[in-house]
Amino acid sequence: MSELLIVGGGIMGLWAALTAARTGMDICLVEERRIGAGASGGILGALMPHMPDKWNAKKQFQFDALVSLESEKEALEAEPGLWGGSRRNGRIMPLAKPHLREIALRHEQDAMQNWRAGDRRFFWHVRDELPSGWLGAEAAACGLVFDTLGGRLSPRQTLAVLHAALAQSPNVRIIEGTGVRAIYPGHGRAELDDGTEISFGHCVLAAGVGSFPLIDTLCGPIRGPSGTGVKGQAALLLADVDPQLPVIFTDGVYIVAHDDGHVAVGSTSENAYADPLSTDELLVELLGRAEALVPALRGAEVVERWAGIRPKSTGREPIAGRHPDHENLSVLTGGFKVSFGIAHRLARFVIDEIGGQPSIDIPESFLCRNHIAALREKHL
Numbered sequence: 115m116s117e118l119l120i121v122g123g124g125i126m127g128l129w130a131a132l133t134a135a136r137t138g139m140d141i142c143l144v145e146e147r148r149i150g151a152g153a154s155g156g157i158l159g160a161l162m163p164h165m166p167d168k169w170n171a172k173k174q175f176q177f178d179a180l181v182s183l184e185s186e187k188e189a190l191e192a193e194p195g196l197w198g199g200s201r202r203n204g205r206i207m208p209l210a211k212p213h214l215r216e217i218a219l220r221h222e223q224d225a226m227q228n229w230r231a232g233d234r235r236f237f238w239h240v241r242d243e244l245p246s247g248w249l250g251a252e253a254a255a256c257g258l259v260f261d262t263l264g265g266r267l268s269p270r271q272t273l274a275v276l277h278a279a280l281a282q283s284p285n286v287r288i289i290e291g292t293g294v295r296a297i298y299p300g301h302g303r304a305e306l307d308d309g310t311e312i313s314f315g316h317c318v319l320a321a322g323v324g325s326f327p328l329i330d331t332l333c334g335p336i337r338g339p340s341g342t343g344v345k346g347q348a349a350l351l352l353a354d355v356d357p358q359l360p361v362i363f364t365d366g367v368y369i370v371a372h373d374d375g376h377v378a379v380g381s382t383s384e385n386a387y388a389d390p391l392s393t394d395e396l397l398v399e400l401l402g403r404a405e406a407l408v409p410a411l412r413g414a415e416v417v418e419r420w421a422g423i424r425p426k427s428t429g430r431e432p433i434a435g436r437h438p439d440h441e442n443l444s445v446l447t448g449g450f451k452v453s454f455g456i457a458h459r460l461a462r463f464v465i466d467e468i469g470g471q472p473s474i475d476i477p478e479s480f481l482c483r484n485h486i487a488a489l490r491e492k493h494l
Contacts, residue, residue: 116315117142118468119304121294121328124154125269125453126446127320128276129461135283137465142312143286144304146293150273152322153422154453157270157350158380160361160368161455162205163263166225166238171477172431173228176452179459180263181231186458187267190275198275199268199373204360205261206245208254208407215240215256229263236263248359253407266361266370267454294321297328299440316442316468323425325447329433329486332440336489340433341448343423345387347397348380350418353411367403369411377411379404393419426450429488431479434460436467438483444468445482 118134120127123145131143145151163180164173184202191197209215218240225238238261244254280286289306296305297317304312319325323343330340355371362369370378382396397419405412427433427448437443444464449457459474466472478484 116140116302116313119144119312119314119317121297121304121317121319122152122321122325122447123149123288123290124152124320124322125273125276125457126154126322126449126461127318128273128280129457130318130320130446130464131280131286132276132283133458133461133465134468135280135286137469138285141283141286142289142314143280144289144292144294144306144312146291146307146321146324148290149277149288150270152324153346153424154273154322155270156346156348156380156422157418157420158348158368158370158378159199159266159269159272159372159454160205160363160370160380161265161267162361162363162368162452163261166221166228169224169228172479175459175477175480176456177229177263178231179456181234183455183458187272190279193278198272200265200272201267201358201373202262202265203358205264206249206360206362207259208249208362208364209240209256209258210253210364212256218257218259221259225261237261245359247355247410248408249362250407250409253364260360264361266372268372268374269454272454293324294328297332297443299332299437299443302442314442316444318444318446318464318468320446322447323423325425325433325445329437329445332437332443333486333489334439336486338428338489340485340489341425341427342385343390344426344450345384345390345421346381346424347384347393347400347419347421348378349393349397349401349416349420351377351379351411351414352417353377353414355410362407364407365403367400367407369404369408376417377414379411390423391421393421397421424450427485429479429485431477431485432456432460433482433485434464434476434480435482438486
């Protein structure tokens with residue numbers, strides 16, 4: 115088989131490249147700037163499971179991905195000096211009102227039924243006691259939820275581990291500093307921003323928000339874009355807290371204690387913005403809300419402010435699988451807020467599909483052909 119071209123050096127593209135490299139494929143990965151320069155190179159790293167109620171294929175897929183990610187990471191981190199900063203330390207969600215506690219108690223039963231992986235079980239506990247030195251009492255007037263499925267990783271360390279693994283593969287070459295401006299599947303070639311042409315046997319489009327214009331160009335008549343970018347802002351604080359403390363999530367605020375003495379706070383979701391990479395008063399407000407939730411963060415030094423654009427498909431679901439009009443083109447993008455938890459499993463499906471033998475199923479709503487069919491129906 116001719117070389118596999120992977121467009122994009124974020125979490126999706128890196129997992130696709132590593133998965134393909136393990137099969138013996140020859141791979142060329144092209145990244146417009148540098149590995150992890152886009153939304154994947156952020157600072158938050160929360161691994162957030164869906165709610166355990168109203169179980170469906172999408173929730174089952176994410177559950178299986180979060181469980182299997184553990185063994186994938188262990189295999190990668192077995193190499194000396196490689197560690198992605200991951201920890202299944204759980205998640206807590208404060209319950210501020212009585213009716214939220216009632217709902218949470220029902221979810222406790224849902225988790226007992228749905229959060230099972232063979233002989234492993236994960237739990238959703240409703241509790242009254244607070245973790246010492248972490249969540250403030252005022253935020254949890256009616257208790258809190260602690261689930262054992264959630265956790266966190268360091269986005270940048272995870273990308274570095276994947277990058278290092280690829281660097282050890284003799285069948286992988288990486289081109290950084292130039293993007294792909296055009297793809298011609300019928301001719302099996304791509305044109306880079308610097309004018310270079312690359313021939314390929316198959317192409318995987320995994321360039322985050324940059325994937326959408328390329329998808330749209332290759333779709334023919336559709337109404338509206340296949341996806342858009344949603345801006346997120348986050349901050350990294352220097353704080354002396356226990357890195358084993360669980361992730362906090364409530365009302366759009368994420369607080370994540372990492373192993374290096376930093377606490378990440380995120381994130382905004384902005385559909386309209388003037389500058390995609392700047393931070394502003396929305397982040398200031400977010401930090402104020404975080405300090406109200408965790409008094410230990412008050413006065414903590416802000417060591418980094420971050421902003422980036424996350425890819426969200428028009429159908430709101432990830433896009434994965436072969437393009438319906440081009441046998442030698444696959445898509446792997448649109449993970450939005452859940453990319454780090456599911457990228458390895460989506461990559462497995464995409465690479466297996468290229469080889470003709472998918473070893474796992476993905477939800478029908480994720481399939482590229484169904485996303486494009488929905489866009490064409492809108493056009494008609």
